[in-house]
Amino acid sequence: MATVDRWLLPDGIEEVLPPEAARIEAARRQVLDLFQCWGYEFVVTPHIEYLESLLTGAGQDLDLRTFKVTDPQSGRLMGFRADITPQVARIDAHTLRREGPSRLCYAGSVLHAQPRALSTSRSPIQLGAELYGDASPASDVEVISLMLDMLELARVPDVHMDLGHVGIYRGLARAAELSGEVEQQLFDALQRKAVDEVAALTDNLPAALASMLRALAELCGGREVLELAQACLVDAPADVHAALDELVSIADELELRYPELPLYFDLGELRGYRYHTGAVFAAFVPGVGQSIAQGGRYDDIGADFGRARPATGFSTDLKTLVSLGDMQVDEPAPGVWAPDSHDIYLWQAVQRLRREGVRVVQALPGQEIAAAAEAACDRQLQLCDGRWQVAPLAF
Numbered sequence: 001m002a003t004v005d006r007w008l009l010p011d012g013i014e015e016v017l018p019p020e021a022a023r024i025e026a027a028r029r030q031v032l033d034l035f036q037c038w039g040y041e042f043v044v045t046p047h048i049e050y051l052e053s054l055l056t057g058a059g060q061d062l063d064l065r066t067f068k069v070t071d072p073q074s075g076r077l078m079g080f081r082a083d084i085t086p087q088v089a090r091i092d093a094h095t096l097r098r099e100g101p102s103r104l105c106y107a108g109s110v111l112h113a114q115p116r117a118l119s120t121s122r123s124p125i126q127l128g129a130e131l132y133g134d135a136s137p138a139s140d141v142e143v144i145s146l147m148l149d150m151l152e153l154a155r156v157p158d159v160h161m162d163l164g165h166v167g168i169y170r171g172l173a174r175a176a177e178l179s180g181e182v183e184q185q186l187f188d189a190l191q192r193k194a195v196d197e198v199a200a201l202t203d204n205l206p207a208a209l210a211s212m213l214r215a216l217a218e219l220c221g222g223r224e225v226l227e228l229a230q231a232c233l234v235d236a237p238a239d240v241h242a243a244l245d246e247l248v249s250i251a252d253e254l255e256l257r258y259p260e261l262p263l264y265f266d267l268g269e270l271r272g273y274r275y276h277t278g279a280v281f282a283a284f285v286p287g288v289g290q291s292i293a294q295g296g297r298y299d300d301i302g303a304d305f306g307r308a309r310p311a312t313g314f315s316t317d318l319k320t321l322v323s324l325g326d327m328q329v330d331e332p333a334p335g336v337w338a339p340d341s342h343d344i345y346l347w348q349a350v351q352r353l354r355r356e357g358v359r360v361v362q363a364l365p366g367q368e369i370a371a372a373a374e375a376a377c378d379r380q381l382q383l384c385d386g387r388w389q390v391a392p393l394a395f
Helices: 003-007 020-037 060-065 085-096 137-153 166-176 180-191 195-201 207-216 224-232 238-257 301-305 318-324 344-355
Strands: 048-050 068-070 077-080 102-109 125-132 160-165 263-266 279-284 293-297 311-317 335-338 360-362 377-384 387-392
Touching: 020 102, 020 125, 020 137, 020 318, 085 102, 085 125, 085 301, 085 311, 125 137, 125 318, 137 238, 137 279, 137 293, 137 311, 160 166, 160 238, 166 180, 166 207, 166 238, 180 195, 195 207, 207 224, 224 238, 224 263, 238 263, 238 279, 311 318, 335 344, 344 360, 344 377, 344 387
Parallel strands: 160 263, 335 360, 335 377
Antiparallel strands: 048 077, 068 077, 102 125, 125 311, 160 279, 279 293, 293 311, 377 387
């Protein structure tokens, strides 16, 4: 390996330099403060765990994105977290074991063996919030509202919201008694809006069910889609109607709270189908091919940790949030330069300023005052009349 290659980072792995790192950290603190104001408690999860625990309840996509290593102490297979949400679900179900609703939030680096999409980072900083213990649409509305408040705090412009409900397709697929293979083929065709394939795959079903499944590929658009769906799915099973009613309820509340927010509905969008169980949602902005924040209901995951709990939540990549938004972050104030000296009175003056919140950079041996500019200092400590005092920087 050439010497220069030793310092190259793998594709999708990046380092964050000042001052961008300071902006990201300031944004993290502001968003977590926002979550705290909504009653969400902060948790910290391990970077690495035994694989069977890390992937419990997760879909195949998460398995493919997880880096796997062997623990030299136990010989067991371990994985670096690729998604913090299942870890937080375990904390709620297994560790906290609360009876009532529980609100938890988190922020931390994750690692992806495969990127979520081409040209995206494999080391995002995942930030999110989860609400456990309530199965009503009110919880979905709360986490969507919190996500929108987060995007507003980050000053991300021109946000559009996509809404769907995987329960509609699940209910129709159950009623049609589709085999696992056909259900997967139909799922893939719906994601690609391949109308002809959907028609072929449903050709042998009862006419009413075939018609409703085919309609899902075209039930996408504005609010009128929900009214059209109620007409197209009039003969659907009761669980399909319940899912559609939930989606209508969520849409009604969001339109009331955020009348200017563009809402887009896609009843054939089954993002996270193997993981989610109810309403799914995602925020998009023009010019970005992937959602910038996304989430949904995932009621089944708690059962794998010994305690089934209703659950809904969302996540985002903090680095993406900062790059797309214009969050107000205070620039660090210029600092004070202190000379290289072992004078105890200088040390006391430096410490007094630092306790007051002033940034003080003390010269190291051999450093001249000219280095103060590179250290972003515009003042200096000078000995005047036997006292160390802050004075304008003079070269």
